[in-house]
Amino acid sequence: MVFVGYYFSRKNKNSEQFTKASGTIPGWAIGLSIYATFLSSNTFLGVPGKAFGGNWNAFVFSISMPLAAWVAAKYFVPFYRSTGEISAYTHLEHRFGAWARTYAVVCFLLTQLARMGSIFFGIALSLQALTGYSMQIIMLVMGIVIIIYTVMGGIEAVIWTEVVQAVIKTFGAFLILYLIVQGMPGGVSRIIDIGSSNGKFSLGTFAPDFTQASFWVILLYGFFINLNNFGMDQNYVQRYHTASSEKAASKSIWLCVWLYVPASLIFFVIGSSLFAYYQVHPELVETIKHQVAVERAGLGASAAQVTSLAATLKPEDYGDKIMPHFMVTKIPAGLVGLIVSAILSAAMSTISSGMNASATVFTVDIYKRYFKPEINEKQTLRLLHVATTIAGFAGLAAGIAMIGVKSILDIWWELSGIFAAGMLGLFLLGIISKQSKNHEALTATIIGVLVILWMTFSSSIPSQYEFLRSPLHKNMIIVIGTLTIFLVGLLFTKIRRKALVY
Template sequence: MHLNPIDLSVIIIYFVSMIGMGLRLSGKNKTTDGYFLGGRNFPGWAIGISFIGAMISSVTFIAYPADSFKTAWIRLVPNFAFPVVVIISAYMFIPFFRRGTVNSAYQYLSMRFGNSVSVYAAVVFMLAQILRTATVAYLVAILLAPMTGVRIEWCILIAGGITALYTIKGGFTAVIWTDVIQTVILVAGAAACIIFVTAAIPGGLGTIFSESWAAGKLSFMDLNAKTGELEPMRGGFSLSEKTVIMLLLVGFVQYVAGKLNQETVQRWCSARTPGDAKRSMIVLGIGSVPIWAMFMFLGTCLWVYFQHFPSSVSVEILSGLRKAEEILPHFIVSVLPPGLAGLVISAALAAAMSTLSSGINTASMVWVRDIYQPYFAKGRDDRHYLRMGLGASLGISILMIGGAFLFYFADTKTLMDFSIIVTALLGGGISGAFLFGMLTRRGDARAVLIGIVATALFTVYATLMQFGIVPRIFDSYYTSIIGNIIMFAVSYGAACLLPEKPRDLKNLTVFDQSKEQLV
């Protein structure tokens, strides 16, 4: 496909605006606090919208409509746990990171458990961010290549390079404000597709609801792989199959883990006041589930559209001959008119670039604040650390783009599986370590390191189980739940057995919160 000049113009305007914003904001980065935290001066509503943009990657942009097109809305169920996590974050987690001088998730681990645990978690986080951003850069390239007619290598360089440019120059200020714009664009892109389908189908929205309801497409049923029919899911507890309650637990655990990493803590610490940090959670809680639901509804709309106007691609997807993730790119390329297609392609880019920019800046902050400054260059002036922050952002961007090229030129499936496995082995249970520190007065580095070893061994078993090497005793969907339980339980048990060392836990557990005002 060769882009229509109108679509090309829309995409160029989007790219130029992102670069222009990064360059405009670069003059504000005079200190490391400005570069990594935006001078701690962001309003809550902007941080909340930035949270939404960072959470909705290009994978979500494509995967949610694909899933509801092929099945129903069952994959939305884990997201219903998110508002509960938002409330816990506002009233339990934020006080830990807005009191005193903590500006890093791993600084908290250092204060609670010591340097060994903090450095381990920081290194794992950086590795995970590099692998994650490389994966997103590669996936958005293979999404854009067939839609634009541009080679995958150039798609990687363009999307990754432009994101790196405005992130390196503009710092965290550029991350937040470009996230705000990108979130608006990606929501507008999805809404534009829904409006187009509604106008194209006889009967409009009424037809979409009536036909999809009759077919069970608006339900929370799951697809039976053997029969090809939608079937209700059980609602009880089970480790061997997917149930509604277990999906809610999966969502809860995953989103708690997401709130206990540096991407989230960095945003909380960048807010003007503790109230703004809490307001960001209100914006996130109110906006996230409806936006996720909108992407699911887009897939339902596409299903109805292709029932009325079937194509060979839609038929092959529904019959299992093609991947469901091809449906939205197919719709954009073959159905949308010029201009609107450019908007939706820009929305897909926005979804990816918000994830990439956040990953680059956050990983560079962890390198400078949690590793380089305390262990390699203590006591230097702030300008030195600012230069290191710029250099770290550049280095991580190069690794991100290089990783995306590696996925492209090598055995992609093997490499991506390897990256997921390595990250899981090293990082499993880190959120369990945070909760162990916050919810108990026991333990030090020794207990947590024992917990990390136990969790890694469990993850090895789960990985071998996936390949059929060892017996399957639970659904792999629940690996994160079990891993964090093991982390917490083993760390607590080890802490009970090991001799206690006296230490000051002020502001480090929920039981030792001071009454001093949050900052």
């Protein structure tokens, strides 16, 4: 990866090449790149862990992707290609003022921090089981490697390495599934029997219940978060500009969807297969539970305390440990190297993409906007390099802070929903309601942020004031937050227009 970064560094003589690759990337490569960004280590480790501890409820997220992709290909891609702006947030200033642009940028950077942190944590989780090194050391070494090739190679290096990584990680997934099935007494039929009897293939309840992770909650969450990904996330918007044409950019979105939906299903199958495998080998589960109990109990805990804690652990408490444990104990040495490279590829593609996008947004939307608008080309390229490095180390710090969380997928979904809700609602208000003005958008955003904060922290309200808590599942934060900003903005716009008539 470092060599690839060096190879493409010879082309990076200006900021446009670093951020847009001068618009020369073919659509199929961009599609594979977007697919690789979606298929992060959160998918590689978090999804099997989620399926092991629960069921296929989280797969509904993938089912929602085609509808969000249709909206993006029909409306968002033409919009961004017509503006010509490399940043996804520049147009918000044209619509509502500088505050809107800055607010969206802050939301995006916080989202990237959460994403990169969760992925760094995923790398460390798997490699710690394989190597025995501390999570902090693993994150630091991998972080430095990723920073070097991303700084040197720019967006072109990011995209072409992701093309290779997309192939490696997909092959790795099939290999893991093959090895599980091969080692399972009774094969596929036994896996299906155990999975069916334990409800492992359920998509969640279809009842209109928004207080738990029902089918409808995950479907709504998936649609809104994917709408944000395709429409507001700089990682993806920036790729639209690297395409040679609008048609190629739209095709790249659909290629991503048609690859990711079946690929994510494979990881749910892996999780359910691992559940069946460890049901047949319960003695292996006790080893994993003991490891988790030792980590949670801390260094000063006695053997009796560890044993007591291990007895209380449920499958969802150690689901993320299952894949690394299977790799260490059951996969032959030569093949485990290939699977490690697949996991690293899954992580590196998303982190490098997030670093490049974060640096672009900081340079265009913050530094040039507020500090030095007349910065020359040489200074811009240097600033992009520095900002990329800082973004990488910030993500690394976030990953270290996440050590000890129960589920990679849960923490990433929750944080992304919180940070993305505000900017998606503001974006939809700006692009759909042409009559909405600055003060209406600002008022709606303030109300929306208050709603998001209430839904996020209301669980901490004392029990005597329980009636003030949000009854909705936390995955509904992005849904309610987005709709609040959008609908309140429309309402105030309608009130103003009526007042003008009278």
